[in-house]
Amino acid sequence: MSKNLDFVKFDKVDKSYDGKVLVVKDLNLDIAEGEFITMLGPSGSGKTTCLMMLAGFETPTNGEIYLDKNPISNIPPHKRGIGMVFQNYALFPHMTVYENLAFPLKVRKFEKDEIDKKVDKALSMVSLSGFENRMPGQLSGGQQQRVAVARSLVFDPQLVLMDEPLGALDKNLRESMQYEIKHIHESIGVTVVYVTHDQSEALTMSNRIAVFNDGKVQQLSSPDKLYEEPVNSFVAEFIGENNTFAGQVTNMSTKECKVKLNDGTEIVANPISVKSNGDKTTVSLRPERALINTKEKMDNNFKGKIEEVIYHGDHTRVRLDLLGNKEFILKVPNSSANMDIKMGNQINVSWNSHDARALDPK
Amino acid sequence: MSSETGKILTTDGIPLEVSLKKAERKNKIKAFLLVAPLLLFLLITYIFPIGDMLMRSVDDKMVTEMLPKTFKSMEKWDGKELPPEEVFESFYLDFQKLVEEKRDGKLSTQLNYTKNGFKSILKKLRRKAKNFEEGNYKEQIMAVHKRWADVEYWRAIQRRAPAYTSQKYLKGIDMYKNEEGKIVSVEEDRRVHRILWLRTLEIAFFVTLLCFLMAYPIAHLLATLPMKYSNLLMICVLLPFWTSLLVRTASWMILLQQQGVVNDFFVMIGLVADDNRPEMMFNKTGTYVAMTQILLPFMVLPLYSVMKTISPSLMRAGKSLGGTPFVAFWKVYFPLTIPGIGAGCLLVFILAIGYYITPALVGGASGTLISNQIAFHMKSTLDWSFASAMGLMLLAGVLAIYWVYNKLVGVDNIKLG
Numbered sequence: 001m002s003k004n005l006d007f008v009k010f011d012k013v014d015k016s017y018d019g020k021v022l023v024v025k026d027l028n029l030d031i032a033e034g035e036f037i038t039m040l041g042p043s044g045s046g047k048t049t050c051l052m053m054l055a056g057f058e059t060p061t062n063g064e065i066y067l068d069k070n071p072i073s074n075i076p077p078h079k080r081g082i083g084m085v086f087q088n089y090a091l092f093p094h095m096t097v098y099e100n101l102a103f104p105l106k107v108r109k110f111e112k113d114e115i116d117k118k119v120d121k122a123l124s125m126v127s128l129s130g131f132e133n134r135m136p137g138q139l140s141g142g143q144q145q146r147v148a149v150a151r152s153l154v155f156d157p158q159l160v161l162m163d164e165p166l167g168a169l170d171k172n173l174r175e176s177m178q179y180e181i182k183h184i185h186e187s188i189g190v191t192v193v194y195v196t197h198d199q200s201e202a203l204t205m206s207n208r209i210a211v212f213n214d215g216k217v218q219q220l221s222s223p224d225k226l227y228e229e230p231v232n233s234f235v236a237e238f239i240g241e242n243n244t245f246a247g248q249v250t251n252m253s254t255k256e257c258k259v260k261l262n263d264g265t266e267i268v269a270n271p272i273s274v275k276s277n278g279d280k281t282t283v284s285l286r287p288e289r290a291l292i293n294t295k296e297k298m299d300n301n302f303k304g305k306i307e308e309v310i311y312h313g314d315h316t317r318v319r320l321d322l323l324g325n326k327e328f329i330l331k332v333p334n335s336s337a338n339m340d341i342k343m344g345n346q347i348n349v350s351w352n353s354h355d356a357r358a359l360d361p362k
Numbered sequence: 363m364s365s366e367t368g369k370i371l372t373t374d375g376i377p378l379e380v381s382l383k384k385a386e387r388k389n390k391i392k393a394f395l396l397v398a399p400l401l402l403f404l405l406i407t408y409i410f411p412i413g414d415m416l417m418r419s420v421d422d423k424m425v426t427e428m429l430p431k432t433f434k435s436m437e438k439w440d441g442k443e444l445p446p447e448e449v450f451e452s453f454y455l456d457f458q459k460l461v462e463e464k465r466d467g468k469l470s471t472q473l474n475y476t477k478n479g480f481k482s483i484l485k486k487l488r489r490k491a492k493n494f495e496e497g498n499y500k501e502q503i504m505a506v507h508k509r510w511a512d513v514e515y516w517r518a519i520q521r522r523a524p525a526y527t528s529q530k531y532l533k534g535i536d537m538y539k540n541e542e543g544k545i546v547s548v549e550e551d552r553r554v555h556r557i558l559w560l561r562t563l564e565i566a567f568f569v570t571l572l573c574f575l576m577a578y579p580i581a582h583l584l585a586t587l588p589m590k591y592s593n594l595l596m597i598c599v600l601l602p603f604w605t606s607l608l609v610r611t612a613s614w615m616i617l618l619q620q621q622g623v624v625n626d627f628f629v630m631i632g633l634v635a636d637d638n639r640p641e642m643m644f645n646k647t648g649t650y651v652a653m654t655q656i657l658l659p660f661m662v663l664p665l666y667s668v669m670k671t672i673s674p675s676l677m678r679a680g681k682s683l684g685g686t687p688f689v690a691f692w693k694v695y696f697p698l699t700i701p702g703i704g705a706g707c708l709l710v711f712i713l714a715i716g717y718y719i720t721p722a723l724v725g726g727a728s729g730t731l732i733s734n735q736i737a738f739h740m741k742s743t744l745d746w747s748f749a750s751a752m753g754l755m756l757l758a759g760v761l762a763i764y765w766v767y768n769k770l771v772g773v774d775n776i777k778l779g
Contacts, residue, residue: 057678077681078690090679094697103693104683155684 004068007033007191008054008159013063015049015215023049025215027063031193033158036185038194038202041212042238047195050212051161054193056080067159078107083152083160083190087167089144091136097123097147098132104155122154125184142173149181153190162194166201178204199239203227211235227286232273233359236284243290243328245283246361249274256353259283263324268299268353273360280361287329289355292318292341298350304328306345316341322349412757419751422527425472428465429456433523445516450500453519454491461488477518483507530751535559555735555752562731565649565721566714572654573661573710574703581665581702586674603659611723614652618643618724644726652720657713661706668702704771712760732756 008031015024024046031037039047052058054065056077064071072080092100101119110118123129126146136144145165152160162181166174182205185192196202202209203223211218211226211234219226219235230236233244250266251258257271259281269283291298304322315331318341322328330349332341341347370378426433431452439445460466466488473480483506490506504511521539532538532545536553540546547553580599584592602610617623625639634640642648672695680690718733725731732752739749 055678055682057681076687077678078684078686080682081684082682084679084682086675086679088673088675090673090675092676092679092694103680103685107684107686107689151683161682 004033006030006066007035007068008193009066009069010050011064011066013050013053013060013065015046015053015058016061022061023215024053024060027215027217029210029217029220031191033191034189036182036192036194036205036207038196038206038209039212040196040199040202040209040238042197045212046215047197047210047212048163051163051193051195055082055084055161081155081157081159083155083157085148085152085160085162085165087164089136089148089165089168091144091147091151093136095136096132097128097134097136097139100136100147101151101154104151108155118154118156122150125153125188126150126180141169142177145169145177146180149184153184153188157190159191159193162192164196165194166196166198174201181205203239211238213238230284230357230359233282233284233362236357236359237362241287241329243285243287243325244362245285245323245325247281247283249277249279249281249358252277257358259358261323265302265323267302267323267356269356269358270354272357274358281358282360282362283356283358285351285356287317287331290330290349290351292330292332292347292349294348294350296350299353300356301348301350303346304349306341306343306347309341309343320347320349412754415750415753418747419530419754420526420528421747422522422529423525425469425522426525428460428469428472429453429519429522432456432519436520436523439520441513441517441520444500444511444513447498447500449516450503454494454499454503457484457487458491461491473519473522476522477515479509480515480518483509483515530748531755533748534752534755555732558730558732558735561646562715562733565646565653565729565731566711566717569650569653569657569714570661570707570711572650573658574707576654577658577661577665577706578699578703581662581669584662584666585669585672599659599662602655607656607719608723610656611652611720614648614655615643615724618648618651643724644729646725646729648724648726649721649729649731652724653714653717656720657710660709660713664705664709665699665702668699668705672698700771704767708764708767711763715760715763716756 008029010027010029013024013027014022016022027046027050029050039050041047049058053060054067056072056075059073064073066072067080067082092103095103098119101122102115105115105118119132120129123131126149128143128146128150131139131143131147136147139147145168148165149162152162165181166177169177178201181192185205194202194205203226206223208220208222209226210220213234219231221229226235227240230239236242237244245259245261245267247259247261247267249257249271250260252271252274254271256268257274258266259269260266267283269281274281302323304320306318307321307326308319310317310319313334315333318330318332319326320328320330328349372378372381374381432449435449435452436445439449457466457469460469466484470481470484473484487503487506487510490502494502509515521543529539534555536548536556537545538548580595584595584599586592587595615622619625620639620641620643622643624642625634628634629636629639642651676694676698677690680694681687685693715731716733717731718737721729721731722734722737725734733756736749736752736756739745739752
C-alpha cells in the first residue's frame with residue numbers, strides 16, 4: 001500500500017484574528033499518512049491556531065486545508081471525523097469513563113454490542129480495562145489522560161490531533177505517557193498531529209517536527225536533523241542547549257568560513273545561512289561538541305577561564321569565559337581524566353569547524 | 363481499660379486528644395466570638411419572631427382565660443345533654459367576674475365567632491344576672507333566654523376550651539371545624555384563599571419558567587463573551603438590581619398602562635386598534651411582566667457562575683467527537699449547567715412565591731398573591747393570628763419545595779455562586 005504523502009495539506013494558509021496581525025503566515029505543510037508530526041514552538045507562535053484550524057474550530061483567513069485531498073474549510077468540526085485530545089483532557093465530568101468513550105460512537109449510531117466491543121478495545125489499549133464505571137473525577141491525572149487518548153481513538157479516526165496533552169502531568173508520568181502514546185501510534189498506524197512547547201517531548205515522540213515561531217514554520221525535519229543541523233539561530237536556540245558567538249564573516253569559502261568575533265579573534269565555522277564576506281552572523285555550537293584538553297586535532301583551539309562548575313552526576317556542567325562569551329557552557333562526561341576542573345583554572349577548549357554553524361544574526 | 367493503652371501521648375505525657383483540644387480552644391472561642399453578633403442578630407430578628415408568629419397563629423387562650431371555672435367543671439360533662447348545675451354555676455361566676463372587669467363584650471365577640479347568636483343572649487344575661495338569687499343557677503339562666511336551654515350553645519362554649527386552635531390554618535385553606543367537630547370546606551362561593559394559593563403557585567411557576575428561558579442565553583453569553591463586552595453586559599444585568607424596586611415597578615406601570623408606551627407602540631404599528639387597547643396592568647399580565655423582569659438577575663447570576671466554570675474545550679470535544687452542535691449542547695453543556703438551573707429556579711421560585719410590592723402595585727384584583735392577603739390581614743382586619751398562620755403556611759410550603767427539590771436534585775448540586 002503506497003502511503004499518501006499529503007494526507008493533510010496546509011496550502012498557503014494565513015490566519016488573523018483582528019485583521020491587523022497575522023498569527024499564521026503563509027503556512028505550507030504536508031503531512032503523510034501514518035506520520036507522527038509535532039508542531040513545536042513557544043507560546044503565541046501559532047501552533048495551536050494551526051491545530052484549531054485543522055480541527056475546524058477556527059477558519060483560515062486565506063488559503064485552504066486539505067484532508068485526504070478534500071478541502072475542509074467548509075466542513076464543520078463534527079463532520080471532519082478527526083479525533084482530538086485536549087490540553088486539559090476535556091473529559092465530560094458528568095459521564096462515566098464508559099459513557100465518555102461511547103459518546104462518539106453513540107452519535108454515530110453504532111449498535112450497543114459494537115459500542116461495548118470498541119470501548120473495551122480502546123480501554124485495554126490504554127490499559128484501563130475495568131475502569132468503565134468510574135467518573136473522570138475519580139481518576140488520577142495520568143488515567144484521565146489515557147481516557148482522553150482512548151476517547152479520541154475509539155471511533156477509528158484516520159487523524160488524531162493532540163494539543164499539549166501532557167502539559168498537566170508531572171515529569172515522570174509525562175515521560176512514561178510519551179512512550180505510551182508513541183507505542184499506540186506505532187501499533188495502530190494513525191496519523192498524529194501533536195502540539196507541544198516541550199522540546200524533549202517533541203524529540204522523543206515525533207517522526208518529524210515543525211518548529212514554529214512568529215507564525216511561521218522555521219524548520220521541518222526529523223528530530224535528529226533538527227538538533228544536529230538547525231537551519232537558523234531560533235531553532236538552534238530553541239532546541240537543546242547552545243553556545244553562541246556573534247561576529248562578522250571575513251573569509252568565505254564553500255566548506256568553511258572565518259568569523260571575526262567582536263573581541264577581534266577569528267574562528268573557523270561552517271557557513272549555513274551566510275552568503276558573503278561582511279555578513280553578520282551568529283555562530284552556534286552545541287555544548288557537547290566542544291572538548292577540553294583533547295589530543296584530537298581540531299581546527300578551533302582556544303583557552304578559557306572556568307567561571308562555574310555544576311555537578312550533575314553523570315556529567316559536569318562547566319561555565320567558561322571564552323572569547324568574550326561568559327555564558328559558554330561545556331558538558332564534561334564524568335570520568336577521572338577531567339579531575340582538574342576547578343573554578344578559576346584556565347583550560348583548552350577545541351571544536352571542529354563543521355560543528356560551529358554560522359547562522360543568521362539574532 | 364484497654365482504650366487507655368491505645369491512646370497516643372505527647373512527649374509530656376498528656377493524651378494527644380486533650381493536648382489538641384487545649385491548643386484549639388483559643389481558636390474555637392475566637393471563631394465563636396466572631397460569629398456571635400450575627401448569631402444574636404439572627405436569634406432576635408429571625409428565630410424569635412418566627413416562634414412568636416407560630417404561637418400567635420395557634421393561640422386561643424383568650425376565652426380559656428375568661429372562663430376558667432366553666433371549662434374546669436365542663437371536663438366531666440359528656441356534651442350529650444344539657445350540662446349539670448355545676449357548670450351553670452361556674453359559668454355564672456366567671457361571667458359576673460367579667461362583667462365587673464368590663465370584659466364581657468370581648469367574650470361575646472369571641473363566642474359569636476364560634477356560633478352566631480351569643481351576642482344578644484349574653485347581653486340579656488348581663489341585665490338579668492344582677493337580680494339572680496343564690497342557688498339553682500341552671501333554672502335562672504335558662505329562664506333568661508331559650509337559647510340558654512339549647513345544648514348546642516353549651517357545646518359551642520366547650521369548643522373554645524382548648525388553649526390552642528388550628529382554626530386559623532383551616533381558614534387559610536377555606537376549611538373550618540363544623541359543629542360536630544368535623545373538618546369541612548366552606549361553601550364554594552366563599553372560597554377565596556384556595557384560589558390565591560393556586561394563583562401564587564401558578565404565577566411563581568411561570569415567572570420561574572420565563573426567567574429561566576430568558577436568563578439561560580444571557581448567562582451563556584456572559585460566560586463566553588470576551589471580558590470587555592461581558593462586563594458591559596453584566597452591568598446591564600445588574601443595573602436594575604441597583605435601582606429601587608419601587609421605581610422599577612412604577613416604571614412598569616408607566617409602560618404597561620392603557621395609555622402607556624407599550625400600548626402606544628402597539629397602536630402605532632397597527633397591532634391593536636386605538637379604541638381597543640389591551641389591559642396589561644392590574645391583572646396577571648402585569649404581574650408576570652414586572653416580576654419576571656425584577657427576578658431575572660436572580661436566575662442569571664447562579665447560571666453565570668456555573669457556566670463560567672465549564673471549559674469551552676468540553677463543547678469543542680463534543681463537536682470533535684462527532685456530535686452536532688445541538689447534541690454537544692444537549693448532552694455535554696446542558697447537564698453541566700443543571701446545578702445553576704437548580705439554584706436559580708429555587709431562588710426565583712421562593713422569592714416569587716412570597717412577592718409583595720410588585721403584585722400589590724401592578725397586580726390589581728386578579729394578579730395579587732397570598733402575600734398581599736397576609737398584608738391585608740395585618741393592616742386592615744388586624745387579624746394578626748390569621749396573618750401569622752398564612753405566613754407560616756407559606757414558610758412551610760417553601761420548606762416543602764426545598765425538601766422535594768433536595769430529594770429530586772440534591773442540595774449538594776446547587777451552586778449559588
